[in-house]
Amino acid sequence: MADVPSEAPQHCPGTESESAGKASACAGCPNQSLCASGATKETDPAITLVRERLSTVKHKILVLSGKGGVGKSTITTMVSRSLAANNPDKNIAILDIDMCGPSQPRVLGVLGEKVHESGSGWSPVYIEDNLSLMSIGFMLESSSAAVIWRGPKKNAMISKFLSEVDWGNLDYLILDTPPGTSDEHLSTVRYMRQAGITGAIIVTTPQEVALLDVRKEIDFCRQSNIPILGVVENMSLFVCPKCKSTAEIFPATSGGGSKLAEEFNLEFLGTVPLDPLLARYCDEGKDFISEMPNSVTVKSLQDIVKKITIKCESDETVNSLKEAKKK
Ligand code: ADP
Secondary structure, three states: OOOOOOOOOOOOOOOOOOOOOOOHHHOOOOOHHHHHOOOOOOOOHHHHHHHHHHHHEEEEEEEEEOOOOOOHHHHHHHHHHHHHHHOOOOOEEEEEOOOOOOOHHHHOOOOOOOOEEEOOEEEOEEEEOOEEEEEHHHHOOOOOOOOOOOHHHHHHHHHHHHHHEOOOOEEEEEEEOOOOOOHHHHHHHHHOOOOOOOEEEEEEOOOHHHHHHHHHHHHHHHHOOOOEEEEEEEEEEEEOOOOOOEEOOOOOOOOHHHHHHHHOOOOEEEEEEEOHHHHHHHHHOOOHHHHOOOOHHHHHHHHHHHHHHHHHHOHHHHHHHHHHHHO
16 A cells, blocks of 8 residues: 655645545645555555544544644643543543653653553553543653654554553543644544544634644644634733733734634634643642632633533534544
8 A cells, every 4th residue: 555655745635535636735746646546545454443442432632733832732631631520420531642742741740650551552541530641751761852753653653552552431532732733643634534533622822923823723624624623722811810910921913812713713712811820730740620620720721621522512523523534
């Protein structure tokens, strides 16, 4: 089977896709005629393995951001913790494939844990009875070691992560991805195509420089047939912990996340304030959600989680997921 060539276009639909060789992104790709002939549609065994492994996972969500440092990992952690705390009967897991900076082990307070292997696969690390984590960070020698792998090695690791972790039955699997649209995103989407991605949450800060890159994430999702659950605007307002007055540290000169969501006809899931206490709790690996239940930040996060839950269960999302799996 022909693999995606290293010089594949940025929005390569994947060699097994129905639109392989026919999408506008395929123009000029060296594989275009081979893909268009249908010769590449034989399914990669890894895609089948991923589908089988993730068949016990109800909702699979990607968390995306245009830039690093906008709080994508923080939102991933907070949404997951909040889902787990609100739904003790549901099982939640995080898969951290952010090879640029796998921060989930630190934020969830399990830095230094190692992955154990059993007959049924790699065991994730449990944070709570119903919240588990698998992270690229567990594979590194130390927390300061960089991942300097080339594309094929990264792809192999993503395929293993998606097909070999023994999650058990999960209601939500939330993937923390690297910033931007990189090889890791293309591989993840390709491997998960048959398993199905419920949708993506796009995280941004209010400034135009961040929003510019978010437009590329939206385009990536649309070209890859990934439903967008909505946009979260992080670090929107600063609430002074002492006097409670607010300040706009990152001004939304062009209307911020809500205007962007409106422009692209997406749901605006809400805002999370810039909260120094949240940053401190994350640095120390402590559970902000359960320790600060009355904070404005936790209330904002809970509203966002409620909307995500409703969106995941909505007929529109379920139907577009079925359509995406067919392509
Ligand atoms: P990304 O995953 O987008 O690179 P992170 O989630 O790692 O970003 O966040 C970058 C830094 O900003 C971290 O130190 C984190 O604690 C901090 N941070 C994120 N969101 C907030 C927030 N709402 N309030 C305060 N600090 C935040």
